[in-house]
Amino acid sequence: MKKVYLIDDDEIYVFLTKKTILKVRQDVEVEVFCDGLQAITHLKAVKDQPDLLPDVIFLDLNMPVMDGWDFLKEYQELVPAFARKNELYIVSSSISPHEMEHSKSIPVVSEFIIKPLVKEKFLEIIEGL
């Protein structure tokens, strides 16, 4: 079983992305967090438990309470303490070149994906693990 975290406040998008993921791979478990704070709180709690840590994180940027950028700041600090390695992808509806450029300066970000996350891209990521 692979574990995927979806951090996104758009319910419908989350619903559809989950559907997309399960359509191509049934051996994937998706956990959803509707803002950065919920996700980071959870990660802090499970950082020592390899079974509960994700293989891949898909992170939205524009969210209430704690947005994607603030999440990344805390996440970077937390990564060395994780019991196992994982990948993180930004998945945003933003097409701002400034945001894309900024994401490249953050080492923990594997790639900036413009929404939607399509089947082919997801397969590429999950099979590359």
Add this chain to the structure above:
Amino acid sequence: MINLPSLNNEADRIDALYVLEILDTGEEEEFDNIVKLASIISQAPVSALTFVDADRIWYKAKVGVTCTETPRNSDAAGNYPFFVAIPIVVNKHLVIGHLSVAGYEAATLTQEQHKGLALLAQQVVTLLQMRMPVINNSIKEFYESILNNIPTDIVVFDADHKYLFANPGAIKNDEFRKFIIGKDDFEYAAYRNRDLKIAEQRRAQFLEVKNSGKAIGWEESQTDPDGNIITFLRRMFPMHDEQGNFVMVIGFGIDISERKALEEKQTLIMEQLAIQNTQLIDFCNVVSHNLRGPLINMAMLAEFIQESEDVEEQKLLVSKLEPVIESLKSTFNELVESIQIRQDHTVKSDNLNLATCLQEALDGLVVEIQKAEAKISVDFEDAPAIIYPHKYLASIFYNLISNAIKYQSPHRTLSLNLASKFREGNIVLTVQDNGLGIDLVKHKDNIFKIGKVFHRHPDAKGLGLFMTKTQVEAMGGRIWVESLPDEGSTFSVEFVNQNMNW
């Protein structure tokens, strides 16, 4: 004893001669009398007044000779045993000709006779200069007409800061202009019954130029009798004589009000452009975040509906389309409206009662207010009415109050305080709550931007404050917020130009 003109300064000498315009003129009694007198004084039979041109010697007046001109190198004097020539000198050192006497027998002149001839030579210069006013006057007229008509004010001060000259550009009134000659700014200010401040300032500037020997320039604004602001570009510079002594100061001023107004207009346009550019970037972000998001969802939903063969699943997917379309529609409408607000410069302002307008907003939120059990206190005593578009004021009240309800603290009952204060012609409306508050350190730049939400709330779309800001700014006002997380927020709206009689 031949006294030829010095060849030094030949060019200057010729210039000085030509300016006098004496060459090739007709006989004149004054000059004829001079040579007659010279002849009598020296008891010589021959006498002549000659001017030395570039290549000839020209005779203006003569006694005892008939020639009118000779080549410059001819030795006419050599024909006479007795010959004396007194130079005609102008500008202290330029020899332009001679007053000569000659005789057929050798003779010498007494000192008295010499003196007499020298005086006559001086008299020639005086006569020549007396002919000049014709030229002087036309030059004077020429310069005066320039000085009088040039769209610049020009003044000349002597070494003691007294006026030597002022053109009509500087002082329009003929009487005042005549008065000021020989006076200083203090005397003029007293005469015109004016503030001495300007005279003091001018004196300081004059002394700066006089003492430093350098020109100064500055810009100066005045209000004319019609209340228009006129800006002058002024300069003062010193004049020195040949020995380097300070003699006078010339001052001039050019009216640059039009240029200034144009500059201000350009600055304003630049500011507006900068604002519009920011709005354009905001707009692109909105399109990116608020429109692209729902569109992606719609596209994905459509794809799943097409792929699905299960009718129940199709129904579920279609039902999910509805809220997406709703959200897209409301974002789109807000955007269109915000553009309309910015473009509508003719929106009508009315004299509005704040309390009445507030009640309308409260009526629209009656369910929410009851549910929140909100306590609302109002103090509009200081400024009970404003001049504003009704639609905007209603929307400002609605958005600020519904925001306060939306982001109330779960730990305490919502309490809202509304107040209006009159401040220097403007009215400031404050809406204070005890709600969740906003972390301003983090969100300072984003708070009034479209699509920014700071709390988990099902209705949070981040559109209200953006709209309120657009409306407030369209009317020239400002909106700002003071807030502490978990203590509450105070939104202030400034309505400008509210001077009126209640």
